Amino acid sequence: MTMDIARARAETPGVDHVAHFNNAGSSLMPGCVLDAQVDHLTLEASIGGYEAADREAERIDNVYTSIARLIGAHRDEIAVVENATVGWDMAFYALPFAEGDRILTAEAEYAANFVAYLQVAKRTGVRVEIIPSAPTGETSPEALENMIDERVKLISVTHVPTNGGLVNPVEEIGRIARRNGITYIIDACQSVGQMPMDMERIQCDVLSATGRKYLRGPRGVGFVYVRKALLKTLEPPFIDLRSSTWVAPERYELSPDGRRFENWENNYAAKLGLGAAVDYALSWDLAEIEARVTRLAETLRRELAAISGATVWDTGQKKCGIVTFTVEGTDPREAKNRLGGQNINVSVSNPSSTLLDATARRLPPVIRASVHYFNSEEELDRLLAAVSTLAG
Numbered sequence: 194m195t196m197d198i199a200r201a202r203a204e205t206p207g208v209d210h211v212a213h214f215n216n217a218g219s220s221l222m223p224g225c226v227l228d229a230q231v232d233h234l235t236l237e238a239s240i241g242g243y244e245a246a247d248r249e250a251e252r253i254d255n256v257y258t259s260i261a262r263l264i265g266a267h268r269d270e271i272a273v274v275e276n277a278t279v280g281w282d283m284a285f286y287a288l289p290f291a292e293g294d295r296i297l298t299a300e301a302e303y304a305a306n307f308v309a310y311l312q313v314a315k316r317t318g319v320r321v322e323i324i325p326s327a328p329t330g331e332t333s334p335e336a337l338e339n340m341i342d343e344r345v346k347l348i349s350v351t352h353v354p355t356n357g358g359l360v361n362p363v364e365e366i367g368r369i370a371r372r373n374g375i376t377y378i379i380d381a382c383q384s385v386g387q388m389p390m391d392m393e394r395i396q397c398d399v400l401s402a403t404g405r406k407y408l409r410g411p412r413g414v415g416f417v418y419v420r421k422a423l424l425k426t427l428e429p430p431f432i433d434l435r436s437s438t439w440v441a442p443e444r445y446e447l448s449p450d451g452r453r454f455e456n457w458e459n460n461y462a463a464k465l466g467l468g469a470a471v472d473y474a475l476s477w478d479l480a481e482i483e484a485r486v487t488r489l490a491e492t493l494r495r496e497l498a499a500i501s502g503a504t505v506w507d508t509g510q511k512k513c514g515i516v517t518f519t520v521e522g523t524d525p526r527e528a529k530n531r532l533g534g535q536n537i538n539v540s541v542s543n544p545s546s547t548l549l550d551a552t553a554r555r556l557p558p559v560i561r562a563s564v565h566y567f568n569s570e571e572e573l574d575r576l577l578a579a580v581s582t583l584a585g
C-alpha cells in the first residue's frame with residue numbers, strides 16, 4: 194500500500210505556508226496534535242489547571258500506552274519528561290560507575306551526551322572510548338566486539354546523528370551488548386517517528402526521544418524508555434514527590450515504574466499533544482513512513498550532487514531522511530536565510546554538535562534539509578531550484 198500523501202498534507206496546516214525541510218529540528222504538527230493542545234489549554238483556562246488534568250486523567254494516562262505501542266515496550270517502562278536530553282540524563286546519571294570502568298560510544302555522538310560522559314569521567318575516573326566507524330561511516334559492530342572486556346559498563350550510541358543521514362546499526366550493537374551483559378543506551382531523538390522501533394528487537398536498556406522532531410509532536414516534551422529489570426535498580430539523580438513518596442520521617446520510596454524519572458509539575462497540554470502525535474504516527478505504517486522518507490532523501494541527495502558547486506556530506510551504508518550539503522562560495526547561514534526568504538525551511542548543523550565526527554570528516558557548518566513523508570515531490574523541486582541559484 195502506498196501512503197496517501199494528499200491526506201497527510203490536508204491534515205498538516207503548515208504546508209500551506211512553507212516547504213518544510215527542518216523536520217530534524219522541529220517538524221510541522223498535524224492538526225490533531227495542535228487541537229489536542231489547544232483544547233486542553235482552553236479547558237485549563239475555563240475550569241482551572243488541576244481540574245482540567247483531573248477531567249482528562251484517562252487521556253493523559255493513555256499517553257504511556259500509546260508510546261509503549263510505538264516502541265514495543267511496556268507502559269511502566271516509559272517516563273514522559275521535558276525533552277530527550279532530560280530523559281537521557283535521568284537514566285545515564287543514575288548508572289553507577291567506578292574508576293577504571295569504560296564507556297564505549299559512537300564517533301557521531303551528540304554533544305549533550307558527550308559532555309555528560311566527560312562530566313562523569315571527571316567525577317568518577319571512568320574512561321570514555323570511541324568505537325571506530327566502518328569505512329562507510331556507521332559505528333562498526335566488529336570494532337565494538339573487539340573492544341569488549343569486563344570493564345566495559347556502558348555502550349551508548351546515537352541512532353541517527355543530528356548532522357547527517359547516517360543510521361547506526363543499533364540491532365547488531367544490541368546483540369553484542371546483550372550477549373555480554375552490558376547496559377546499552379540509544380539516543381533515538383532523530384529516529385523515533387521516521388522508522389519502526391521495537392525494544393525487543395533492538396535489545397537496548399534505555400532509549401530517549403523527543404516530541405517535536407520526526408514524531409511531529411509539540412516542543413518541550415519527550416520521553417525515555419528504561420527496561421523494567423534495569424529501572425528497578427536505578428536511583429535517579431534527583432527526585433521529588435512524583436518520582437517518590439515520603440513514607441516516613443526518614444524514608445522515601447521510589448515509584449516502581451517510569452514515573453521515578455519524572456517530576457511533579459508538567460505541561461499537560463504538551464503531554465496530550467505528544468500522545469496525539471504518537472497516535473497519529475501509529476495511524477500510518479511506520480515502515481511505509483521510513484520507505485517514503487528514504488526515497489525522498491535519496492532523490493534529494495542525487496539531484497543536489499548534480500548541481501554545480503554543491504557537495505553532499507552524508508555517510509552510512511543505511512541512510513535516512515536527513516540530507517546535509519554545502520554550496521561552494523555560500524555561507525550555510527546565508528543560504529538558510531535566502532531559502533527562508535522563499536518560504537523554504539532548512540537548518541544549519543554546526544561542527545560543535547558532533548565534534549568528533551565533524552573533526553574526523555573535516556566537516557564545515559553544513560546546510561541540513563531533513564525530509565518527512567508529507568513533503569511533496571514539488572517541494573523537493575522548489576528546494577533544488579532555489580539551491581541551484583545559491584552558488585557563486
Ligand SMILES: Cc1ncc(COP(=O)(O)O)c(C=O)c1O
Nearest residue numbers: 276277278303354355380382403
Ligand atoms: C541526536 C540528538 N540527540 C538529542 C537531541 C536533543 O533533543 P532535545 O532537544 O529534545 O533534548 C537532539 C536535538 O537536536 C539530537 O539531534
